[in-house]
Amino acid sequence: xxxxxxxxxxxxxxxxxxxxxxxxxxxxxxxxxxxxxxxxxxxxxxxxxxxxxxxxxxxxxxxxxxxxxxxxxxxxxxxxxxxxxxxxxxxxxxxxxxxxxxxxxxxxxxxxxxxxxxxxx
Amino acid sequence: xxxxxxxxxxxxxxxxxxxxxxxxxxxxxxxxxxxxxxxxxxxxxxxxxxxxxxxxxxxxxxxxxxxxxxxxxxxxxxxxxxxxxxxxxxxxxxxxxxxxxxxxxxxxxxxxxxxxxxxxxxxxxxxxxxxxxxxxxxxxxxxxxxxxxxxxxxxxxxxxxxxxxxxxxxxxxxxxxxxxxxxxxxxxxxxxxxxxxxxxxxxxxxxxxxxxxxxxxxxxxxxxxxxxxxxxxxxxxxxxxxxxxxxxxxxxxxxxxxxxxxxxxxxxxxxxxxxxxxxxxxxxxxxxxxxxxxxxxxxxxxxxxxxxxxxxxxxxxxxxxxxxxxxxxxxxxxxxxxxxxxxxxxxxxxxxxxxxxxxxxxxxxxxxxxxxxxxxxxxxxxxxxxxxxxxxxxxxxxxxxxxxxxxxxxxxxxxxxxxxxxxxxxxxxxxxxxxxxxxxxxxxxxxxxxxxxxxxxxxxxxxxxxxxxxxxxxxxxxxxxxxxxxxxxxxxxxxxxxxxxxxxxxxxxxxx
Numbered sequence: 001x002x003x004x005x006x007x008x009x010x011x012x013x014x015x016x017x018x019x020x021x022x023x024x025x026x027x028x029x030x031x032x033x034x035x036x037x038x039x040x041x042x043x044x045x046x047x048x049x050x051x052x053x054x055x056x057x058x059x060x061x062x063x064x065x066x067x068x069x070x071x072x073x074x075x076x077x078x079x080x081x082x083x084x085x086x087x088x089x090x091x092x093x094x095x096x097x098x099x100x101x102x103x104x105x106x107x108x109x110x111x112x113x114x115x116x117x118x119x120x121x
Numbered sequence: 122x123x124x125x126x127x128x129x130x131x132x133x134x135x136x137x138x139x140x141x142x143x144x145x146x147x148x149x150x151x152x153x154x155x156x157x158x159x160x161x162x163x164x165x166x167x168x169x170x171x172x173x174x175x176x177x178x179x180x181x182x183x184x185x186x187x188x189x190x191x192x193x194x195x196x197x198x199x200x201x202x203x204x205x206x207x208x209x210x211x212x213x214x215x216x217x218x219x220x221x222x223x224x225x226x227x228x229x230x231x232x233x234x235x236x237x238x239x240x241x242x243x244x245x246x247x248x249x250x251x252x253x254x255x256x257x258x259x260x261x262x263x264x265x266x267x268x269x270x271x272x273x274x275x276x277x278x279x280x281x282x283x284x285x286x287x288x289x290x291x292x293x294x295x296x297x298x299x300x301x302x303x304x305x306x307x308x309x310x311x312x313x314x315x316x317x318x319x320x321x322x323x324x325x326x327x328x329x330x331x332x333x334x335x336x337x338x339x340x341x342x343x344x345x346x347x348x349x350x351x352x353x354x355x356x357x358x359x360x361x362x363x364x365x366x367x368x369x370x371x372x373x374x375x376x377x378x379x380x381x382x383x384x385x386x387x388x389x390x391x392x393x394x395x396x397x398x399x400x401x402x403x404x405x406x407x408x409x410x411x412x413x414x415x416x417x418x419x420x421x422x423x424x425x426x427x428x429x430x431x432x433x434x435x436x437x438x439x440x441x442x443x444x445x446x447x448x449x450x451x452x453x454x455x456x457x458x459x460x461x462x463x464x465x466x467x468x469x470x471x472x473x474x475x476x477x478x479x480x481x482x483x484x485x486x487x488x489x490x491x492x493x494x495x496x497x498x499x500x501x502x503x504x505x506x507x508x509x510x511x512x513x514x515x516x517x518x519x520x521x522x523x524x525x526x527x528x529x530x531x532x533x534x535x536x537x538x539x540x541x542x543x544x545x546x547x548x549x550x551x552x553x554x555x556x557x558x559x560x561x562x563x564x565x566x567x568x569x570x571x572x573x574x575x576x577x578x579x580x581x582x583x584x585x586x587x588x589x590x591x592x593x594x595x596x597x598x599x600x601x602x603x604x605x606x607x608x609x610x611x612x613x614x615x616x617x618x619x620x621x622x623x624x625x626x627x628x629x630x631x632x633x
Contacts, residue, residue, distance in 0.1 A: 020289065025281070032288050039295040046303035071302070074251060078295055081258050085288055088265060096281050099274045105281065 005045050012038035025093035025103045029086065036082035040075050047071035125172060126181040126196040129165050129204050129242040133158060137235040144228075152219050155231040159215050162208035162238065169201040170604075176611060178621035180248070188248070188622050189312035195248035195622055198608040199453075203245040203376055206457055207369050210464045211238055213587040217468050218362035220580040221475075226271040226360070233270070237263035237366065244373055248622055250301065250381065251308045254294050257342075257373075261287050264370060267363045268355060279354040286351045290341040297334035304328055310384050311622035314615055318389045329393055332386055336378065336397050343374025343434055345401075346408040353415060356427035361471030364423070365464035365587075371434045372460055378441055379449070379612060387615035395444050402442025402531065406538045409435035413542030417549045422470040422482035425553055429466065429507050432546060433459035439535060440522045448525035449609035454602055455518030458594050462506045462515065465587035469503055472496055472584060473557060478573035484553055486560045488567040492576040497558040499584060504550040506591040509543050514594035519543070521602075 012034050019031025047068030054066050097103045136158035143150045172179060179196035182188070215234065217223070224230035240260025247253050265287075269280045302308055304324045305316045320328060337348070344352040352371070356364050378401065386393050412435050415428035437459070440452030473482055476496060480487030490496065502513070509515035519539065526535040594601060611617070 020285070028285060032285070032292070035289070035292045039292050039299070042296060043299040043302075046299040048303075070308075071299075074295075074299070074302075077251075077255065081255075081291070084262070085258075085284075085291070088262070089284055089288065092265075092269070092277075092281055092284055095269075096277050099272075099277050105285070106278070 001049055001051075005041065005049060009038050009042050009045070012041070023104055023106075025096060025105055028105060029089055029093060032089065033082075033086055036078070036086070040078055040082075043071050043075050043078060045071075123172070123179060124181070125165075125168060126179045126194050126246065127183075129162060129169065129208075130194065130239065130246055132161060132165065133235040133238040133242065137232050137239060140232045140235060144232075148225060151231045152224070155234060156215060156219065158235060159208060159211045159238075162242075163205075163212060166201065166205035166208050169196060170198075170205055172196065173198045173201045176607065178618065180622055180625040182625060182627060185627050187627050188625065189307045189309035192252045193248040193309065193622055193625070194246045195311075195618070196246060197618070198604070198611050199376070199379065200245045202453065202457070202604075202608060203372070204242050206372075206460050207238065207241050207245070209590070210366060210369055210460060210587070213461075213464055213468070213583045214362040214365040216586075217365065217471075217580050217583040218360075220583070221361075221471075221577055223271070223360050223362050229266070230270055233263045233266040234366070236260075237267060239263075241369060241373065245376060248310050249308055250298050250310060250313070253377065253381070254291070254298060257294065258291060260370070260373070261291070264367065267366070268359045270363060271360050273358065275354070275358045279351075279358045282351045283355040286341060286348075290338050293334055293341075294338040297331045297338060300327060300331035300334070304331070309622065310381060311619040314385045314387060314389060315619050315623065317385060317393065318391060325392055329396060332382065332393070332397060333400070335381060336400060339374045339377045339381070340404070341374070342377065343371050343438065344408075344431055345374070345434070345438060346404050346411060349408060349411075349431055352431060353419075353424055353427040356430065356467070357421065357424040361468050361474075364427075364467040368430060368460050368463035368467065371430060372437070372456060375434065375437045375441060375452075375456065378438075383612055384615045384618055388613070389615060389619075398442050398444040400442075401438050402535075405435050405438030405442050406534060408438060409542050410538055413545040416546045419549070419553075420484060422473055422484070422553060422557070423467070425549065426463070426466045426470050426507075429546065430459075430463045432542060433463060433507075436519065436522060436539065439539070440525070443522075443525055443529055443535075445525060445528065446606070446609045446613050447528075448522065449612060450602065450606045451518065451521030451525050453605040453608055454521055454594070455515075457601070457605075458506070458514040458518050458591065461587050461590040462503065465584050465590075466503050466507055468580075468584045468587070469496075469500055472576065472581060473500070476573040476576065477557070479568075479571035480573075484556050486556070486562050488564070488572055489561040490573050493558055493561075495581075496576065497554065499581075499588065500554060500558075502591075503588055504554060506588070508546045508550055510547060512595065514591045514598075517595060517598060 016031045016035035016038055019027045050067045056069050140151055140154055143154055181194040183192045237260055240256050240263055243256035244253055265284050304327050305313050307313055341348045382397050388394055409432055412428050412432035416425055419425035419428055437452050437456055440448050470482055476490030477487045506513040506515045509519040523536055526532050
C-alpha cells in the first residue's frame with residue numbers, strides 16, 4: 001500500500017506542477033486542483049497508513065493501536081478550502097477571459113497592451 | 122483566562138456578519154458599523170498592549186481544551202503590537218475609502234474589509250500552525266475580493282497572478298504542515314518546539330526540509346526574492362485603500378517567520394537552531410537590491426511605492442536574518458514605521474493620480490495639479506520617511522538595523538547593500554517628485570477634459586494621519602524602542618513561550 005500511495009502522490013504532484021506552469025488559465029486551474037488532491041492524500045498518509053484499526057481510541061477493546069483521527073480532520077478542512085478556492089479561481093479566470101479577450105495567464109500580448117496604453121492617453 | 126485575547130479576532134467577524142444584514146440599510150449604515158468596529162479594534166489593541174506589559178503570556182484555550190490537544194490563541198507583546206499596527210492602518214485605509222467613495226464601487230467592500238481584519242488578527246494571535254493556515258486562507262480569500270474590488274483589466278490580470286501564486290503557496294503550506302505533523306505528531310507551535318528539542322537524529326532532515334518549505338510559504342506572503350514578482354503589479358493596480366491595507370499583508374509573512382521559525386527552530390532546537398537565518402538574510406539582501414532597481418525603473422508612482430514596500434520588507438528580512446535581540450528590536454521598530462508609512466504613501470499616490478486627471482500617476486509631464494504645493498510637500502515628507510533620510514523614523518530604523526549588523530560576519534555586505542539601495546531609492550524618489558511637480562505642462566497644452574479633480578481634503582486627512590506616525594515614532598522613540606526591545610527579548614525567550622502555552626490549565630468552576 002505504501003508504494004501505491006507514494007506513487008499516487010508523486011504523479012499527482014508532478015502533473016499538477018506541470019499544468020500549473022502552463023500558459024492558459026484552464027490548465028492552471030486543473031493543475032492547482034491536482035496539487036490540492038496530492039496534498040490531501042499526503043496529509044492523510046501523515047497519520048500513518050493503517051488498516052482495520054478503530055477510528056479513535058476504543059475504551060472497551062483497550063486497543064493498543066488506533067488510526068490517527070487528526071489528519072482526517074485536517075484533510076476535511078483542506079478539501080473545503082481547496083474546493084472554495086477552485087470555484088473562485090474558475091470565476092476569476094472567466095472574468096479575465098471576458099475582460100482581457102483571451103485566456104492567456106498574462107492576459108494581453110505585448111503589442112495589444114502597448115496599443116491600449118496609447119488609447120488611454 | 123481573560124476573554125480579551127479572543128476579542129480582536131471575533132469583533133471583526135461579528136461585524137462582518139452584521140454588515141451582511143446591514144446591506145439592505147444602505148451604504149451609510151455599513152460605513153458607520155465598519156468604522157465603529159475599526160475604532161473599537163484600535164481601543165482593544167491598546168488594551169492588549171497594556172495587558173502584555175508585564176511580560177505575561179495570555180493563553181486563551183478555545184473550547185477549553187488544553188494545549189496541545191486544542192487550539193490556543195496566544196497573546197504576547199509581538200502579537201499585540203501587530204494587532205495594533207493593523208488596526209491603526211485599517212482606520213486610515215477605511216477613512217480614505219469612505220471619503221473617496223471607493224467602497225461604493227462594489228457591493229461588499231465593508232464585509233470583505235472586516236473579514237480581512239478577522240484573518241489578519243487571527244493569524245497574529247493563533248498558537249497553532251494549522252490554525253495559522255486557516256487564518257491565512259481567510260485573509261487571502263478576503264484579500265482576493267478586495268484586490269478585485271472595482272474594475273479594470275490590469276487589476277484582473279494582476280489579481281489572477283496573485284490568486285494563483287497564493288493557491289500554490291497554500292498547497293506548499295499544507296505539505297509543510299503535514300510533514301511536520303507526520304514527524305512530530307503535533308500542530309501546536311509550542312509543543313512542536315518542545316518535540317524538536319528531543320527529536321531523533323534521523324528525523325532532523327525531514328524537519329529541516331519542512332521548515333524550509335514553510336519559509337517558502339512565508340516568503341511568498343512577504344514577497345521575498347525570488348517570490349516577489351506578483352507583488353508590485355498587484356499592489357500598483359488595486360484601489361488605493363486596499364493597497365494601503367495590504368501594506369500589512371507582506372508583514373504577515375515577516376511575523377510568521379519570527380513567530381513560527383523563531384519558536385520552533387529557536388535556541389532549544391539543537392542542531393536545527395536558527396538554521397533558516399542565513400537563507401533569510403541572504404535572500405533579504407538580494408530582494409533589497411532588486412527592489413531598489415525596481416524603484417528606479419518604475420513607470421508610475423503607485424508602482425514605485427509598491428517597490429518601496431518591497432524594499433522595506435527586504436530590510437525587515439535582513440533584520441530577521443541577523444537573529445539577535447538587538448537586530449529584532451530594530452526590525453520591529455522599522456516594521457511599525459514601514460507599515461504605516463507605506464499605507465500613507467499608497468494613499469498619497471492615489472491623491473496624485475486623482476489630481477493629474479488623464480495623466481494619472483505615470484512619470485511624464487502633466488498639468489499643474491490643484492493644491493500642488495501641499496501635496497508636493499507631503500509627498501516629500503513621505504519620501505524622506507520612506508527612503509530613510511533623517512530626521513524621520515525611516516532613518517532611525519535603518520541606523521538601528523545597521524548598528525545591530527555590525528556584530529555579524531556579513532556586515533560589509535549588509536551595509537553596502539542597504540546604503541547603495543538607499544541611495545538609489547532617494548535618487549529615484551527625487552526624480553519622480555520633480556517630474557510630477559516641477560516639469561508641468563503649461564495650461565493651454567492640456568485639454569480641459571484631461572484635467573484632474575481638486576484635492577479631496579477629507580480624504581487627505583487619512584494620509585496626514587498615517588504620515589504623522591513617523592514624527593511620533595521619532596519623538597517617542599525612547600518608550601517605543603523600550604517596548605520593541607522587551608518584545609524582542611520575549612520572542613527570543615522561546616522556553617517561556619513553550620512553558621506558558623503548555624502549562625495553561627483548563628478553566629473549571631473553581632478557577633473561573
